Amino acid sequence: MTKDLTTSALRDALRDVERDEAEAIDALCSVLERVEESRDFSCLPGLRDVLKEWQNRPPRGIVVDLMKIRETLG
Numbered sequence: 384m385t386k387d388l389t390t391s392a393l394r395d396a397l398r399d400v401e402r403d404e405a406e407a408i409d410a411l412c413s414v415l416e417r418v419e420e421s422r423d424f425s426c427l428p429g430l431r432d433v434l435k436e437w438q439n440r441p442p443r444g445i446v447v448d449l450m451k452i453r454e455t456l457g
Contacts (some may be wrong), residue, residue, distance in 0.1 A: 386407055403442035403443055407446050410449040411434075411447070413453055414449050414453045417456040418456065421456050423457075426452050433452070
């Protein structure tokens with residue numbers, strides 16, 4: 384029974400990570416679309432810095448930073 388609980392917990396955690404990663408990718412695409420529309424490339428250094436941290440931070444933090452960048456683009 385403990386093995387089943389552990390397996391279930393691992394599946395749930397993986398599902399959460401996959402969902403958060405998908406949200407981060409969606410946020411990145413949204414920022415890139417906004418950059419393309421606005422032709423405002425001033426955010427690219429900040430975007431690069433956020434992307435460099437992708438492997439070192441939880442996806443939720445990446446999404447927050449990407450949304451802040453997107454807001455600066457109007």
